[in-house]
Amino acid sequence: MTGPRLRAGVVGCGPIAQRGHLPGLARSKKAQVVAIADLDPKALEKTAKRFHVQKTFTDYKIMLDEKLDIVHVCVPNHLHSRVAIDAMGHGSNVLVEKPLATSVEEAKQMVKVAQEMNVKLCEAKQYRYIPAVQRALRIYSEGRLGKLVSMQAQWHTDIPLTWSHAEWYYDPQKSGGGIVSDIGIHMLDLLLLFGGPVKRVSAAGGDYLGTMGFDTSVQALLEFSGGGTGFLDVSWLAPYSKMLDIVGTAGIATIDMQYYSLLHANYSRNPMRDFFHDARKIMRTARRVVNKDFFDSLPALYAALIDDLADSITSNKPPPITGEIAIRALELKEAIYKSIADKREVLVVA
Template identity: 30%
Template sequence: MSLKIAVIGCGSIAKHRHLPEYAANKHVEITAVCDIVGERAEEAAVKYEAKAYTDYKELLKQDDIDAVSVCLPNYLHAPVSVDALNAGKHVLCEKPMATSAEEADQMIEAAQRSGKKLMIGHNQRFVNSHQKVRELIASGAVGKVYSFRTTFGHGGPEGWSADGKDSWFFKKDEAFIGAMGDLGVHKADLIRYLLQDEFVEVGAFVETSAKENANVDDNATLILKSEKGTIGTLAASWAYTAKEDNSTIIYGEKATLRLEDDPAYSLVVQYTNGETVKYELGAIQSNDEGGQTTTHVIDHFIDSIQNDTTPLIDGEEGKKSLAIILAALESVETKRIYSLEK
């Protein structure tokens, strides 16, 4: 039985990720698309033989839609997801899931009330090198993890977003936060997943130095400390103008792990005994040309609906990753290290 899917928001993430990946899944029928810009909705509707809407509330009234992707500016993630869950639809929401802990709670509660799936689109967990490293750390092969540095940066959303330099990404009232919400929250989610550890303290510096048209951060550096005592840095930037950097390095007792850091090998493990193991595990998805095209997010979402399983990144997981970014904002505001509640 095929699931009937709607995509709300037909900008770049829908165009390059959600719509083609739904179309490639044999268990899915794209039934409806929605965008406040009518031409965008029409274009997607023609391409995927779906019905076009400009008002998402009209779309949610359709009984035959099983699930929706929410691909909208950040400030709309929570209200539209809650409306969709209340309308009895499963929801895959882009990251960051919300602009506050309260909004995240509203989404989680709506999912619980409706009995529908809520998944947040943190695609980094599905990258082969990242899954391999999680296994290596869990197996004890790395020993105690001492430190890490994780980075996600590129030249900025103007090269990617449907509206270029006029994009909502640069507007605080729509985006809420800049590079930290666009890219940093991905790495916050990833490092939690890799270390299977939660963070208890966060310090941050953010700056708007590269984008004259922005009133949100375009460079952010966070210092994190985990429950197990691991410390490390997380950098998010829209100012890596020459080349995207999506790398993570983990420093452990028995090995150093270099993920997505070597152009030829997606994972290089340097053991303290002098041995080096190089893994070719396929490229990470990228906004650069020639990047991996499938994120596996859509397939996982569909599987969780069909098999009635909890998505890998459900609302609770999404909220924990968001909490790190919210803590960073508090740190910037107060110029203090922010302590996350246990």
């Protein structure tokens, strides 16, 4: 892409805008933020000062008159579809924070509007841009791991009180669910990225504490249509762990999602190889800490996503993470919740 950077506006100045979208735009070579909108004037003023934004709006609909190339939707989940549809109605392309919507029905309506308005609808699934994930996908796509046997996606962490205290975040009617809808949707996306469409799912879990009102720990077994299985293990009640394993007939790829490191790929493990891989991991992490990249990795992922979206706009190609891709993860999320509620295996919509 050559020429001036695309004009971007951001709706919502909450945590994901502050930690992901706005720093990502600051790093982007192909888009720049020119306007922000939020209901809270104090949040607007503080955010505008931090990210050097001149135009601020307490009504996002007025901001949409700024002829923006891209609108970043960073509002509470239950408002994603409304804001995105309004933006697309003004002829803007949109980047919607995950999940695309709180339901498959809403997401399909968003896709329909994008097609009618001939604009790009993209979901923010930035973990696809982790270099270790992209390297593992390349190794897998080249056939070096053989035929898929199984995958495991694990993300254990604390209940995200340090991320947001907003009421909607802990209301399943507004957030779309609990842990599966929040961090689980990222891991489902990676399982789909490697494994393809899912035929059926069997899940267990829920509100293990019995006091939260939403799912805090869920495990799900997936059967891929093309063969192989996947296992999702997400919990807000366990010590931190974030891993992705891809097991094939010819090799295994293990990704440490916490440190963005590809630990093993395409060979059998043994103690000596484990030692050298761990040593290299420590050295890479040390370099990232020294360079301050370790504490600032999320903006780089968003910047890469934003640049890809900008390229798709200027070249009139599909966005990097289409609405249709987002719908697959939402269908899987809904199937998991149905399996838990009905205590049975559920067929997933193809």
